[in-house]
Amino acid sequence: MTSWTAxxxxxxxxxxxxxxxxxxRLDPAPTGVGVLDLEDGSGRWEVGGYFSESxxxxxxxxxxxxxxxxxxxVSRIEDRDWVAQVRxxxxxxxxxxxxxxxxxxSHRVGPERIALKIEAAMAFGTGHHDTTxxxxxxxxxxxxxxxxxxxxxxxxxxxxxxxxxxxRIWRARCVATDxxxxxxxxxxxxxxxxxxxxWIVTGTAPGFRHExxxxxxxxxxxxxxxxAGPLKRLAPDMARHLAPGGxxxxxxxxKDQAKAVEAVxxxxxxxxxxxVVLGEWVSLTMRAALA
Numbered sequence: 001m002t003s004w005t006a007x008x009x010x011x012x013x014x015x016x017x018x019x020x021x022x023x024x025r026l027d028p029a030p031t032g033v034g035v036l037d038l039e040d041g042s043g044r045w046e047v048g049g050y051f052s053e054s055x056x057x058x059x060x061x062x063x064x065x066x067x068x069x070x071x072x073x074v075s076r077i078e079d080r081d082w083v084a085q086v087r088x089x090x091x092x093x094x095x096x097x098x099x100x101x102x103x104x105x106s107h108r109v110g111p112e113r114i115a116l117k118i119e120a121a122m123a124f125g126t127g128h129h130d131t132t133x134x135x136x137x138x139x140x141x142x143x144x145x146x147x148x149x150x151x152x153x154x155x156x157x158x159x160x161x162x163x164x165x166x167x168r169i170w171r172a173r174c175v176a177t178d179x180x181x182x183x184x185x186x187x188x189x190x191x192x193x194x195x196x197x198x199w200i201v202t203g204t205a206p207g208f209r210h211e212x213x214x215x216x217x218x219x220x221x222x223x224x225x226x227x228a229g230p231l232k233r234l235a236p237d238m239a240r241h242l243a244p245g246g247x248x249x250x251x252x253x254x255k256d257q258a259k260a261v262e263a264v265x266x267x268x269x270x271x272x273x274x275x276v277v278l279g280e281w282v283s284l285t286m287r288a289a290l291a
Contacts, residue, residue, distance in 0.1 A: 003077045004051040006030075006060055009044045010069035013037070016045035017206075019067040023049050026059050032182040035206075037229055050182065095133045096140025098165055103193070114168055117193050118159050131225050131251040134276040134283030135162050138249050141274060142221075142285070143169050149220030153177075153213060153241070155234065156226040160187030160202060162249070166221065167191075167199040175212045177205045208237045218243035224250055225283075228257040232264045239268035244291035247273065251283035258282040 006023075010016055020035040030049035038044050047069070049055065060072040092101040092108055099113040109115045139162065142149075149172050154163035157176035166172045176191070178184045184204040191200040201212045207230075208214075220243055224231060231250055238248055248270065253261055255277070262272055265286045274285035 003031075004053070004055055004074060005048060005077065006051065006055050006072045006074045007046060007048040008060075008064055008069045008072045009038065009046050010067055011043050011045070013045060015067055015069075016047050019047045019063060019069060022063055022067070023047060026056055026063070028053050028055065030055070032180065034180045034182075036179075037227070093133065095136035097169075098136045098140060100132075100136070100161060114165070116161055116164050116168065118161055118190055130278035130281040131253075131283060132161060134278050134281060135223055135225050135249050135251050136165055137276050138274055138283055138285050139165050139169065139223075142247065147221075147247070149247070151216055151219045151221075151243070153208075153216070153219045153222045155207060155222060155224040155238075156230070157187050157202070158183050158225070160190050160200065162223040162225065163187070163200050164190065164194055164196055166223070167196045168194070171199060172221070173216065174200045175203070175210070175216050176200055177203045177210045177213065179204070179206045207234055208241055213241070217241045218246065220246050222246070222248045224248065225252050227252045228254070228261050231261050235264045235268050238265075239270065239288065242270075242288045244288060246288045248286045248288075249283065250286060251281065253282045253284070254280055255282055258284065262286070 016035050020033045023033050030051050032050045034048045036046045038046055064071055092099050092105050097114045098116055099109045100116045100118055101109055103117055148170055152166040152172045152174040154160060154176040157163055157178045160176040163174040163176035167174050176187045181204045184202055188202040191197050203210045203212055219241055222238055269289050270286040272284060273287045276283045
């Protein structure tokens with residue numbers, strides 16, 4: 001099915017989030033809206049909408065003017081079976097005892113593996129990126145060392161592969177949220193496809209701003225595979241939502257960013273417990289102090 005994207009940038013998080021909310025009320029309405037920090041030092045944010053029919057360009061122009069944003073760049077995505085293409089290109093990925101795979105490769109996963117089925121979709125986290133693999137390796141290491149977290153949060157969950165890994169290996173109660181509604185919907189579908197809905201609650205929210213997170217806190221483990229800048233901003237909230245002795249698995253960090261992120265979390269009472277380096281990417285396990 002042919003679809004369209006409409007993208008703009010503007011300064012400031014609050015203005016970007018307000019524009020994102022306004023974009024959702026456009027007619028025809030977008031099927032999804034994303035608000036992302038560009039992380040380039042400019043202080044600008046990107047706001048984008050996905051549409052199943054051609055968006056109202058006049059309405060987009062009005063919104064851009066109202067919120068002092070750049071003109072929306074509208075692109076048409078021609079009809080193409082992207083999911084079929086991704087399925088052809090993806091292959092099972094191993095990380096510790098975990099194997100992340102598509103439904104088309106279920107027969108290739110041995111019975112000794114912990115299988116996590118991820119369908120091709122518009123969300124980050126198929127297991128092929130080194131940041132996702134690093135987080136899965138850290139989860140596996142925690143389990144091998146005897147850790148048994150009962151309450152887990154996956155912040156910026158993408159496909160919810162990390163929440164599913166925790167639910168599968170520990171039967172832990174997990175909350176998986178993402179700022180992108182498409183990712184949150186994908187997370188829900190993946191939890192269902194893996195028969196993990198009794199253990200995983202999904203939702204759309206930035207950071208820790210979701211009622212399911214507030215009800216479930218404090219957490220024994222929080223996973224956040226996002227980017228260095230957002231991780232630094234999340235550090236105070238993460239420290240508040242962790243139980244004494246709780247752990248945070250952090251990724252989305254380039255090698256030259258890891259020390260700065262680690263320092264911010266140390267400033268909030270957390271110490272590095274483990275570290276994985278894969279290519280140019282670093283994944284960390286940070287632990288809160290015991291009460």
